[in-house]
Amino acid sequence: MKYFYFFLHRGIYFFAAMCLVTTSSEAQNVLFKNKKDTSSVNADSLAFSKVTSTHRDTLGYFPNNELFLKRNPSGAVSPLDIDEVKKLPYTSIDQMLIGRVTGVDVRIPSAEPGKRNSVFIRGTSSLLLGNRDLFYAQPTYVVDGVPLIMEHAFAYDIQRFDFNRMGTETNLLGFLDINDIESIEVLKDFAASAKYGPNAANGVIAITTKAPRVGQMKVSVNAYAGLALKPAVDVVNGRYESDFRLPFYEKYADETQWRNFPRYLADSSQARYYGPANWDDLFLRNGFTEGIQAAVSGGTPFANFRFSIGQASQQGVYDKTGIKRYDVNFGINIQPVRNLFFTTDISVANQNRKRNEFIRDRAGDEDYLFNYDAPLSPNKAYLQDYYTALDNTINRNKNNSARIIANAKYSFLSHFTWNTRFAIDYGQNFRDFFVPTALGEGNSYVSNYDGLSRRMILDNSLQFAKTFSGKHHLEITLGQYGQWDKWRYDYGRAYKGSSDYVKIYQPGTDDQKEGRFGNFRLMFNTKDFTESRLASFYANIGYNLDQKYFVSLYVRRDGSSYLGNDNRWLISPTLSASWKVHKEDFLKESSWLSNLNVRASWGRVGRLLMDQMYTGGPVYNVDAGWNGVPNMSTYNGFPVINAAYTSGYVVPGTSWPVVEQLNGGIDIGLFHDRLRASLDVYTKTDRNLVLKVPTLEEEGYTGIVKNGMDIRNYGYELAIDADVVKGKKFQWTTGINIYTNQNKLMALPDGLTDLVINNRRFLVGKPVDRYWLLLNEGIYNSDEEVPVNPETGKKMTYQGVTLKKGDPKWTDLSGDYNINDADRVMKGRLSPAATGGFTNTFRYGTWDVNILLNYSFGRKVINQALADRFDFANREAIDDPKAIKEISWWSKVEGDYSKIPQYNPWSAVYAYQPNQTLFLEDGSFVKLRALTVAYNMQTDWMKRSGVEHLRIYATGNNLLTWTKYKGGDPEAVSYFGYDEGYYNWAAPRTFTLGFNFQF
Numbered sequence: 001m002k003y004f005y006f007f008l009h010r011g012i013y014f015f016a017a018m019c020l021v022t023t024s025s026e027a028q029n030v031l032f033k034n035k036k037d038t039s040s041v042n043a044d045s046l047a048f049s050k051v052t053s054t055h056r057d058t059l060g061y062f063p064n065n066e067l068f069l070k071r072n073p074s075g076a077v078s079p080l081d082i083d084e085v086k087k088l089p090y091t092s093i094d095q096m097l098i099g100r101v102t103g104v105d106v107r108i109p110s111a112e113p114g115k116r117n118s119v120f121i122r123g124t125s126s127l128l129l130g131n132r133d134l135f136y137a138q139p140t141y142v143v144d145g146v147p148l149i150m151e152h153a154f155a156y157d158i159q160r161f162d163f164n165r166m167g168t169e170t171n172l173l174g175f176l177d178i179n180d181i182e183s184i185e186v187l188k189d190f191a192a193s194a195k196y197g198p199n200a201a202n203g204v205i206a207i208t209t210k211a212p213r214v215g216q217m218k219v220s221v222n223a224y225a226g227l228a229l230k231p232a233v234d235v236v237n238g239r240y241e242s243d244f245r246l247p248f249y250e251k252y253a254d255e256t257q258w259r260n261f262p263r264y265l266a267d268s269s270q271a272r273y274y275g276p277a278n279w280d281d282l283f284l285r286n287g288f289t290e291g292i293q294a295a296v297s298g299g300t301p302f303a304n305f306r307f308s309i310g311q312a313s314q315q316g317v318y319d320k321t322g323i324k325r326y327d328v329n330f331g332i333n334i335q336p337v338r339n340l341f342f343t344t345d346i347s348v349a350n351q352n353r354k355r356n357e358f359i360r361d362r363a364g365d366e367d368y369l370f371n372y373d374a375p376l377s378p379n380k381a382y383l384q385d386y387y388t389a390l391d392n393t394i395n396r397n398k399n400n401s402a403r404i405i406a407n408a409k410y411s412f413l414s415h416f417t418w419n420t421r422f423a424i425d426y427g428q429n430f431r432d433f434f435v436p437t438a439l440g441e442g443n444s445y446v447s448n449y450d451g452l453s454r455r456m457i458l459d460n461s462l463q464f465a466k467t468f469s470g471k472h473h474l475e476i477t478l479g480q481y482g483q484w485d486k487w488r489y490d491y492g493r494a495y496k497g498s499s500d501y502v503k504i505y506q507p508g509t510d511d512q513k514e515g516r517f518g519n520f521r522l523m524f525n526t527k528d529f530t531e532s533r534l535a536s537f538y539a540n541i542g543y544n545l546d547q548k549y550f551v552s553l554y555v556r557r558d559g560s561s562y563l564g565n566d567n568r569w570l571i572s573p574t575l576s577a578s579w580k581v582h583k584e585d586f587l588k589e590s591s592w593l594s595n596l597n598v599r600a601s602w603g604r605v606g607r608l609l610m611d612q613m614y615t616g617g618p619v620y621n622v623d624a625g626w627n628g629v630p631n632m633s634t635y636n637g638f639p640v641i642n643a644a645y646t647s648g649y650v651v652p653g654t655s656w657p658v659v660e661q662l663n664g665g666i667d668i669g670l671f672h673d674r675l676r677a678s679l680d681v682y683t684k685t686d687r688n689l690v691l692k693v694p695t696l697e698e699e700g701y702t703g704i705v706k707n708g709m710d711i712r713n714y715g716y717e718l719a720i721d722a723d724v725v726k727g728k729k730f731q732w733t734t735g736i737n738i739y740t741n742q743n744k745l746m747a748l749p750d751g752l753t754d755l756v757i758n759n760r761r762f763l764v765g766k767p768v769d770r771y772w773l774l775l776n777e778g779i780y781n782s783d784e785e786v787p788v789n790p791e792t793g794k795k796m797t798y799q800g801v802t803l804k805k806g807d808p809k810w811t812d813l814s815g816d817y818n819i820n821d822a823d824r825v826m827k828g829r830l831s832p833a834a835t836g837g838f839t840n841t842f843r844y845g846t847w848d849v850n851i852l853l854n855y856s857f858g859r860k861v862i863n864q865a866l867a868d869r870f871d872f873a874n875r876e877a878i879d880d881p882k883a884i885k886e887i888s889w890w891s892k893v894e895g896d897y898s899k900i901p902q903y904n905p906w907s908a909v910y911a912y913q914p915n916q917t918l919f920l921e922d923g924s925f926v927k928l929r930a931l932t933v934a935y936n937m938q939t940d941w942m943k944r945s946g947v948e949h950l951r952i953y954a955t956g957n958n959l960l961t962w963t964k965y966k967g968g969d970p971e972a973v974s975y976f977g978y979d980e981g982y983y984n985w986a987a988p989r990t991f992t993l994g995f996n997f998q999f
Contacts, residue, residue, distance in 0.1 A: 072191055072192055072550075072552070072576065073550050073578045073580070073597060073599065074191040074550055074552065074576035074577055074578040074599040074600070074601055075187065075189060075191040075192025075193075075576070075599075075601070076103075076187075076188040076189040076191065076192060076599075076601075076663050076665055076680045076682070076717075077185050077186065077187055077188070077192050078101035078102050078103060078104075078185065078186040078188065078717075078719070079101075079183065079184070079185045079186075080096060080097065080100055080101055080183070080184040080185070080186075081100065082178075082181060082182070082183060082184065084100075084841075084850055084852075084930075084932070085100070085178060086178055086179065086222070086996065087850075087932045087934065087953045087955050087992075087994065088930055088932070088955055088957060088992070089224060089226050089289045089291070089314065089955075089957070089990060089992050090178065091113065091114060091171075091174045091312065091314055091323065091325070092114075092117070092171045092173040092174045092176075093141065093173045093176060093184065093205065093207065094106050094108075094117050094118075094119045094171070094173055095108070095117070096178070096184070097119065097184075097186070097205075098837070098854055098929065099737075099836065099837025099838075099839075099852055099853070099854025099855075099929055100737075100837055100839075100852070101186050101737070102680075102717035102718070102719050102737045102738070102739040102836065103121055103122050103186060103188045103203075103680075103717050103739050104119060104120070104121055104186055104739070105119070105120040105121075105123075105739075105741070105831060105832065105835060106118075106119050107119075107120070107975055108971065108972070108987070109972060109973060109974050109975060109983075109984050110972060110983070110984055110985045111316070111317075111318070111972065111985040111986060111987040111988065112316055112318065112321050112355070112356055112985055113314040113315070113316045113321055113322050113323040113353070114170050114171055114174055114314070114322075114323030114351065114353040114355075115169060115170070115171060115353075115355070116151075116165075116169055116170065116171045116172075117171060118134050118137070118138060118975055119138060119139055119205070120137060120138075120139075120202075120831075121139045121186065121188055121202060121203030121205075122188055122203060122682060122684055122713055122715070122741060123684065123713030123715070123741040123742075123743050123831070124137050124713075124743070124768075124769070124831070125137060125201070125202060125607075125659065125684070125686040125689070125711055125713070126686070126689060126711070127691070127709075127757070127760075127762065127768055128769075128830075128975060128976060129757055129758060129760065130156075130162050131153075131156070131162050131163075131164075131165065131975070132153035132156040132162075132165075133153075134975060135150070135151070135152065135153040135610070136153070136610060137202060138150065138202060139202045139203040139204060139205050140196060140199040140200060140202065140203070140204050140205070141173065141204075141205050141207065142196065142199075142204055142205070142206045142207065143176070143207045143208075143209065143403065144207070144208060144209055144345060144405055145405075145421070145423075146403065146405055146423040146425060146457060147196055147199040147455070147457075147483075148172075148403075148425050148455070149425050149427065149453045149454065149455035149485055150172060150453070151165065151167070151172065151427075151429075151451075151453060151487075152453065152487040152530065152610060153165070153610065154487065154528060154530055154610075154611065155167060155451070155489055155491075155528075157528070157646075157647065158491070158526050158528075159364070160364070160367050161363070161364035161367075161881065163360060163361055163364040163881075164361060164364065166449055166489070166491060167429050167431055167449045167451045167489070168353060168355075168397035168398065168399055168429040168430070168431050168449075168451075169355070169397075170323075170351055170353050170397060170399050170429065172399065172401070172427065174323065174325055174351055175325070175327065175347075175349040175351065175399075175401045176207065176327075176349075177293055177308070177310045177312070177325075177327050177329070177349075179220075179222045179293040179295070179308070179310065180209050180210055180293070180295070180308055180310070180327075180329050181207055181208070181209055181210070182208045182209060182210045182211070183206075183207075183208045184205065184206070184207050184208075185205075185206045186203065186204075186205055186206075187200070187203065187204040187205070187206055188203055188663075188680070188682070188717075189601050189603070189661055189663035189680075189682065190574045190576075190601060190602075190603025190604075190605060190661050190663075191552075191574065191576035191599070191601035191603065191663065192204075194554050194556070194572070194574035194603050194605060195538075195540075195554065197481065197534070197536050197538075197556050197558055197572070197605060197606070198534065198558055198560070198605055198606045198607060198608040199483075199608070200605055201605055201606070201607040201608065201659045209329070209331075209345070209347075210295070210297075210306060210308075211306065211331065211333070212297050212298075212299060212304040212305045212306040212331050212332060212333050213297045213298065213299075213304060213306065214298075214299060214300065214301050214304050215298060215299075216298055217296060217297070217298030217299075218296070218297050218298055218948075218998060218999070219294070219295070219296050219998065219999055220294070220295050220296075220949075220996070220997060220998040220999075221292070221293070221294045221295075221995075221997045221998075222291075222292070222293045222294075222994070222995070222996050222997070223290075223291065223292040223293070223994060223995060224289075224290065224291055224292075224992050224993065224994025224995075225288070225289070225290040225291075225992070225993055225994070226288075226289045226290070226955075226990055226991055226992030226993065226994075227286055227287070227288060227289070227990070227991055227992075228286065228287035228288075228289060228314075228315070228316075228317050228988040228989070228990040229286055229317070229988055229989045229990070229991075230284040230285055230286050230287075230317045230988065231284065231317065231986065231988055233280045233284065233888070233891050234891055234892040235277040235278065235279065235280050235378065235890060235891050235892075236277055236378070236890055236891060236892055237273060237274055237275065237276070237277035237378045237379070237890065238264065238265050238268070238273035238274040238378075239268065239274055240277075240892070241265060241890075242265045242268070244869075245265070245872060247902065248873075248902065248904075248905050249261065251806070251902065251904075252806055252904040252905070252906060253906070257873075257906055262373075262876060262877075263373070263374070264373075264374045264375065271379060271381075271382075272377045272379060272382045273377060273378065273379075275377075275378075275379040275381070275382075276378075276379055276380075277378040277379070277890055278378070278379065278380045279376075279377070279378045279379070279380055279383050279887050279888075279890055280891075281380050282380050282383055282384070282387055283318065283319060283887055283888065284317055284318060285315070285317060285320070286317065287314065287315035287316055287317045287322070287988070288313075288315050289312075289313065289314040289315065289990065289992070290312070290313055291310070291311065291312030291313070292310065292311055292312075293308060293309070293310030293311075293312075294308065294309060294310070295307065295308035295309075296308075299333075301335070302334070302335045302336075303332070303333065303334050303335070304332070304333050305330070305331065305332045305333075306329075306330070306331045306332075307329070307330050307331075308327075308328070308329045308330075309327070309328050309329075310325075310326070310327045310328075311324075311325065311326050311327075312324070312325045313325070316354075316985075317988045318356070318985050319356045319357055319358075320354065320357075321353075321354050321355060321356055322353070322354045323351060323352065323353045323354070324351070324352045325349060325350065325351045325352075326349065326350045327347070327348070327349035327350075328347070328348050328349070329345070329346070329347045329348075330345070330346045330347075331343070331344065331345040331346075332344050339410060339411040339412060340408070340409070340410045341407075341408070341409045341410075342406075342407070342408050343405075343406075343407045343409075344404075344405065344406050344407070345403070345404070345405040346402075346403070346404050347401075347402070347403045347404075348400075348401065348402045348403075349400070349401045350398070350399070350400050350401075351398070351399040351401075352396075352397065352398050352399075353397040353398075353399075354395075354397075355395060355397055357390055357393075357395075358886055358983070359884050359885075359886055360881050360884045360886065360983070362435065362439075363881055363884065364881070365433060365447065366435065366440070366445050366447075366493075366495075367493075368440075368443075368445070368495075369879055369880070369881070370440075370441060370884075371441060371877075372877050372878075372883040372884055372885065373877045375885035375889060375890075376885070376886075376887045376890075378887075378890035383887065386439075386887075389436060389438040389439050390439070392436045392438070392500065393433075393434055393435055393436065393439065394432055394433060394434035394503055395431075395432075395433055395434075396430070396431065396432040396433075397429075397430075397431050398429065398430045398431075399427065399428070399429045399430075400427065400428045400429075401425075401426070401427045401428075402424070402425075402426045402427075403423070403424070403425050403426070404423065404424045405421065405422075405423045406421065406422045406423070407419070407420070407421045408420045408421075415464055415465055415466045416462065416463065416464055417462070417463045417465070418460075418461075418462055418463075419459075419460070419461045419462075419463070420458075420459070420460050421457070421458070421459045422456075422457065422458050422459075423455075423456070423457040424454070424455070424456050424457075425454070425455040425457075426452075426453070426454050426455075427452070427453045427454070428450075428451065428452050428453075429449070429451045430448075430449065430450055430451075431447075431448070431449040432447075432448055433445075433446065433447045433448070433449075434446045434447075434503040434504075436500040437497075437500055438500075443495050443496050444495070444496065444497035444499075444500055444520075445493070445494070445495055445497075446493065446494050446497060446503060446504065446520060447491070447492065447493035447494070448490075448491070448492050448493075448504075449489060449490075449491050450489065450490045450491075451487075451488065451489040451490075452486070452487070452488045452489070453485075453486070453487050453488075454484075454485070454486045455483065455484065455485050455486075456483070456484040457481070457482070457483050457484075458481075458482045459479065459480070459481045459482075460479060460480050461477055461478065461479030461480075462477070462478050462479070463475065463476070463477045464476045464477075471545060471546040471547075472543070472545060472546075473543065473544045473545075473547075474541075474542070474543050475540075475541075475542045475543075476539075476540070476541050476542075477538075477539065477540040478538075478539050478540075479537070479538050479539075480536070480537055480538075481534075481535075481536040481537075481538065482533075482534070482535055482536070483532075483533070483534040483535075483536075484531075484532075484533055484534075485531065485532040485533075485534075486529065486530075486531045486532075487529060487530050487531075488527075488528070488529035488530075489526075489527070489528055489529070490525075490526075490527050491525070491526045491527070492523070492524070492525045492526075493523070493524050494520030494523040494524070495520060495523075496520060497519055497520045498519045498520070499519075502519045504519075530611065530612050531561070531612075532560070532561055532562055532608070532610070533560070533561035534558060534559070534560055534561075534608070535558070535559045536556055536557065536558045536559070537556070537557045538554065538555065538556040538557070539554075539555050539556075540552065540553070540554045540555075541553050546583075547580065547583065548579065548580045548583045548584065549577075549578075549579055549580075550576075550577060550578045550579075550580075551575075551576070551577040552575070552576050552577075553573065553574070553575050554573070554574040554575075554576075554603075555571065555572070555573045555574075556571070556572045556573075556574075556605075557569060557570070557571050557572075558570050558572065558606050560606070560608060560609065560656070561615070562608070562609045562610070562611065562612060562614055562615060563609065563614060563615065563654060563655065563656065564614075564615055564616055564617075564652075564653065564654070566653065567653065567654065567655035567656060570606040570656040570658070572603070572604050572605045572606055572658070573603065573604060574601065574602070574603030574604070574605075575601065575602055575603070576599070576600070576601035576602075576603075577599065577600055577601070578597055578598065578599035578600075579597070579598045579599075580595075580596070580597050581596040581597070581598060582594065582595050582596040582597075582669075592670055592671055593668075593669070593670060594669040594670065594671070594672050594673045595667060595668060595669030595673060595676075596666075596667070596668055596669070597666070597667040598665075598666050599663075599664070599665045599666070599667075600663065600664045600665070601661075601662075601663045602660075602661070602662045602663075603660070603661055604658055604659065604660045604661075605658065605659050606656045606657070606658055606659075607656070607657040607658060607659055607686070607689075609654070609657070609690065613644065613647060613650050613705075614650060614654040614690070614705075616652070617650050617651065617652030617653070617654075618643065618644070618649055618650055618652070619643075619644045619647075619650060620641050620642065620643055620644060621641070621642065621644045621647065643700070643701075644701075645700050645701050645702065646702055647702075647705075648692045648701055648702055648703040648704060648705040649695075649699075649701040649703070649704045649705065650705045650706075651704060651705060651706040651707075654690060654705075654706070654707060655688060655707055656688065657686065657687065657688045657689045657690060657707070658686075658687050658688060659684065659685070659686050659687075660684070660685045660687065661682060661683070661684040661685075662682065662683050662684075663680060663681070663682045664680070664681050664682075665678065665679060665680040665681070666678070666679050674722060674723040674726065675720075675721075675722045675723075676720070676721045676722070677718070677719065677720045677721075678717075678718070678719045679716065679717070679718050680716060680717045680718075681715075681716045682714060682715065682716070682717075683712065683713070683714040684712070684713045684714070685710060685711070685712045685713075685746065686709075686710065686711045686712075687710045688707045688708065688709075688710070689707070689708075689709040689710065689711065690705060690706065690707055690709070691705070691706065691708070691709045691748070691749055692704065692705045693705075693706065693748075693749055693750070693752070693755065694755075694756075694757060706749045706750070707749065708747060708748065708749030708750060709745075709747060709748055709749060710745075710746035710747040711743060711744070711745055711746060711768060712743065712744045712746050713741055713742070713743045714741070714742055714743075714744075715739070715740040715741040715742055716739075716740055717737070717738070717739045717740075718737065718738050719735070719736075719737040719738075720735060720736055720737070721733065721734070721735035722734055722735070729844060729845055730842075730843065730844050731841075731842070731843040732840070732841070732842050732843075733840070733841045734838075734839065734840045734841075735837075735838070735839045735840075736836065736837070736838045736839075737836040737837055738834055738835075738836040739834065739835050739836055740833060740834045741831065742767065743767050743768055743769060743831075744765065744766065744767060744768075745762055745763065745764050745765065745766060745767070745768050746764065746765075747764060748762070748764055752764075753765075756821065759772060759915055760772055761821075761824070761826060763826065766826060767826075767829075769829055769830040769831050770826035770827060770828060770829065770830070771826070771827055771828045771830070771860065771862065771915065771920065771977065772821075772824045772825070772826055772827075772915065773824055773825060773827050773828070773915050773916050773917050773920060774808075774810045774811070774819065774823060774824055774913075774915065774916040774917070775810060775811035775813070775823070775825060775916075775917050776808060776809070776810065776811075776916055776917050776918040777809040777810065777811055778808075778809040778901060779806065779807070779808060779809055779901040779902070779903060780803060780804070780805055780806065780807050780808075780809055781805065782805050783795075783804055783805050785805075785809075786802075786803045786804065786807075787812075787817060788817075789817035792817075794817070795817075796812065796817045796818070796819065797817070797818045797819065798810070798818075798819040798820070798909040799818070799819070799820050799909075800818065801908045801909055803819075803909065804904070804907070805904070806902075806903055806904030806907060806911075807903065807904060807907050807909050807911060808901070808903055808909070808911050808916070808918075810823065810916070811823060813825070819909075824915075827860075827917065827920065828860030828862075828920050828977075829858055829859055829860050830859070830860070830976065830977040831859065832856040832857060832858050832859040832924075833857055833858025833859070834855075834856075834857045834858055835854075835855065835856045835857070836854065836855060837852060837853065837854040837855070837929075838852075838853045838854075838855070839851065839852050839853075846935055846936045846937065846938055847933070847934070847935055847936075848933075848934050848936070849931075849932065849933050849934075850930070850931070850932045850934075851928070851930075851931050851932075852928075852929045852930040852931075853926060853927065853928055853929060854926075854927055854929045855924075855925065855926045855927070856923070856924060856925055856970075856971070857924045858924060859923040859924060859970075859977075860920055860921065860922065860923055860977065861920075861921050861922075861923035861965060861967065861970055861973050861977060861978075861979050862914050862915070862919050862920055862921075862977055862978045862979065863895055863914075863919045863921055863966070863967040863979050864914045864919065864978040864979055864980055864981070865893045865894075865895070865967060865968070865979050865980060865981025865982070866893050866894075866895035866900070866919060866967060866979075867912050867913070867914040867918075867919045868882075868893075868912075868914075868981070869893040869895075870900060870903070870905065870912045871905060871910075871911075871912035871913075872905060873905035873906045874905065874906075874910065874912075886982050886983075888981075888982035889982065891982070893967075893981055894966060894967045894968050895966045895967050896966040899918075900918065901918075914978065921964075921965050921966060921967065922963075922964045922965060923963075923965050923970040923973065923977075924963065924964065924965075924970070925961055925962065925963035925965065925970045925971060926961070926962045926963070927958065927960065927961050927962075927971070928958075928959040928960040928961075929957065929958065930955060930956070930957050930959075931955065931956045931959060932953055932954070932955040932956075933953065933954050933955075934951055934952065934953035934954075935951065935952050935953070936949075936950070936951050937950040937951070937952065945999065946999050947997070947998070947999040948998045948999055949996065949997065949998040949999075950995065950996070950997050950998075951995060951996045951997075952993075952994075952995045953993070953994055953995070953996075954991070954992065954993050954994075955991070955992045955994075956989065956990065956991050956992075957987070957989065957990040957991075957992070958987045958988065958989050958990065959989060967979045967981075968981065968984065968986055969984070969986035969987070971986075971987070972984040972985060972986045972987070
């Protein structure tokens with residue numbers, strides 16, 4: 001396999017080089033014998049030529065062959081400036097959206113290259129309680145009309161720890177090469193996205209790739225190379241840690257606690273912990289990033305094509321992480337007879353990711369808790385042995401993707417069009433993982449994950465379009481849509497291998513004295529798959545009068561295989577309208593108003609459930625676990641079937657959750673469109689959501705799964721752009737956008753009004769993205785300061801434990817002299833109150849400069865890293881992943897230490913728990929996200945050689961951050977608002993040089 005990647009990598013550069021040296025005259029001769037060949041075409045062929053060289057919407061790529069041949073004027077849509085994002089070394093689509101479009105909240109908890117991120121459009125529509133919940137809140141990514149299939153959360157069912165999803169945990173959006181993309185649009189209301197049915201419940205990000213073009217062959221080459229600078233780290237050693245802890249010991253420790261002073265800190269003469277702190281020399285580096293893509297396109301009006309091949313790689317600055325991608329894309333359009341058009345697109349890609357070496361993640365993968373008594377050494381002379389052992393591990397993470405789209409379009413009787421489309425989106429991910437005995441306390445470990453996701457789509461539609469009396473335009477579309485989804489995985493793991501030289505499981509024989517377990521003594525295997533079917537019928541009626549008044553009604557009937565027969569089908573309508581006011585007679589002569597479009601829409605779509613367990617009520621599964629080991633799939637090697645205690649009791653009759661959205665918008669253009677503005681106001685309500693309501697442990701189940709939760713999101717979006725200066729040589733364009741979102745819990749199942757799940761509280765009528773915290777008032781400096789209940793004569797307690805000297809002074813809101821959950825308040829916001837971007841583009845002659853700042857205001861962050869640093873006593877060598885000390889633990893945690901009281905760390909009240917206002921900080925920030933300088937070369941040589949375009953650019957990313965937050969990067973926090981320190985890597989400063997070339 002390594003030779004395949006070697007030749008593919010070299011092939012990309014060879015192909016690009018050949019494209020560069022090919023002359024324009026040679027390119028013409030490939031497809032055209034002479035100029036006469038290109039002129040002898042009929043009118044229909046010329047029409048097809050025009051269509052295939054523009055946006056693919058006109059070729060019926062949308063699921064319902066949308067009755068509008070262009071964007072619905074009533075829809076709320078935010079386009080992305082592709083020309084600018086091409087200059088930046090982004091590896092996935094979600095990174096490109098930050099600060100550039102409204103209505104989008106992108107969360108990137110770690111800068112690890114290729115790792116999965118999350119995007120939320122107009123708020124979250126579910127309770128984010130764990131990583132698996134993120135999968136159900138993501139928008140649908142639509143490529144050329146095909147809703148892509150993403151990874152499923154069902155692999156979490158057999159995981160004990162909620163660190164990462166089993167498998168490669170790779171961001172699948174990295175398959176897309178930005179140089180193959182024509183446009184990216186965020187579709188936010190149902191006027192724009194209802195055509196995708198239940199796939200539009202969380203919003204849609206529509207991606208259109210570059211289509212084949214008609215004419216002489218065109219060649220383009222795009223390449224870049226850059227460097228990510230390693231960050232500065234305030235490294236520490238045993239001396240710092242000992243000096244940090246000693247004041248607590250001197251103030252609070254008793255004899256037993258002194259005797260338990262950590263052994264690795266007890267002897268200051270040992271160089272392993274008290275020597276130089278230079279572990280960062282092995283952990284950090286300057287990361288190189290590079291990419292190249294070459295494409296060729298051309299053809300006659302009857303047959304034309306586009307072919308591209310690309311490669312990109314990115315080295316992480318932390319822990320030698322990185323990712324490589326290879327992609328190949330081919331598209332062809334054919335018109336065999338008059339009015340019949342065939343289009344086919346084939347895309348394949350491969351991603352290989354070098355992921356982090358966190359001890360925590362390894363413990364989660366192995367489902368094995370190590371002895372955390374002694375941490376790694378901060379001295380690289382001793383740490384090198386650990387990295388040598390890491391070199392003997394195997395941690396391969398490979399993802400393959402293939403996408404095929406075939407479309408046939410036939411026009412007849414002047415006003416009718418038949419469209420058929422078939423598409424397959426296929427993905428595989430493989431992870432091979434081996435840990436030698438040196439890292440496993442004498443036990444080696446091996447595992448293999450083989451996952452698959454597949455989506456097939458068949459869409460047929462008939463469209464009638466006609467204009468009456470020159471101004472009454474009517475379009476009617478009827479169609480059928482089918483979607484077949486499947487997710488599968490095979491997972492095996494084994495412990496205690498016979499030798500580190502044997503890194504795969506092989507069945508043994510009795511002669512080998514290994515029995516049926518082969519080379520490994522303990523072995524576990526899990527297989528699972530789930531399938532989903534979606535059948536839909538739709539009708540679309542659109543009318544516009546004189547291109548001024550638009551109205552449309554879209555009705556869809558969807559049936560899901562994940563619901564029982566009584567609740568399988570749902571009817572979803574969407575009504576939209578718009579008025580182009582600037583076309584009215586009384587404004588036609590206006591010199592200042594160039595555009596005024598008023599629009600409104602209301603729609604409802606169903607939300608797809610993502611598990612088969614909802615089909616028939618209470619289910620059984622293979623689950624023989626127990627407290628501490630909840631995911632055992634066999635008992636003594638034999639499969640068993642139990643009630644689904646861990647997944648919850650499913651109430652019979654689960655029905656469709658639905659999303660209702662009302663949107664009003666206005667688009668304005670002034671002074672010949674030199675000033676442009678767009679404002680949207682929306683309310684989006686998710687109704688009848690499914691929730692697992694916690695229940696008593698005595699009932700056996702972890703919860704009861706039922707419909708009945710409603711959540712509402714509402715807010716506004718504003719985007720303003722202006723051509724401030726529009727001279728012949730100098731131009732200045734500026735733009736600002738802002739997006740706000742509020743949410744509210746409208747209802748809970750069974751009429752509940754108050755619900756506590758894990759460390760979160762949810763109240764009907766209150767937002768769902770609040771922390772649940774104790775209020776800090778200081779510290780009890782003596783036992784006498786602890787309040788006494790006058791009725792009982794007893795001192796104040798925390799959950800029944802009497803408070804003492806050195807304990808936190810928490811507010812007793814209930815007045816019962818017992819601090820408990822009743823004294824916690826819902827405070828702060830996990831999601832920002834306002835987010836957006838500010839752009840400026842300056843052009844002078846052939847030079848242009850683009851500056852992007854993005855901001856996030858009103859978001860609160862819990863500095864868990866600081867809480868963990870002070871909570872050293874509770875976290876020292878316990879049998880829990882919380883005790884893990886990664887190598888980056890030997891660095892000073894960022895924060896305002898002067899504001900942290902010196903609590904008793906050994907107190908039974910858990911003094912330094914993160915869920916208190918002491919660690920709640922303002923996470924607002926403004927970032928200089930990107931600064932780009934480009935030179936558009938224009939020379940006589942280019943004109944003579946047929947070179948159409950040559951742009952050379954330099955760009956810098958993540959250059960500056962302004963924030964009040966005292967911790968790390970306020971953007972690099974977990975999805976749930978906690979700054980976990982060394983598990984949340986900040987994005988590094990990156991500098992890139994590149995060029996775009998076309999002839």
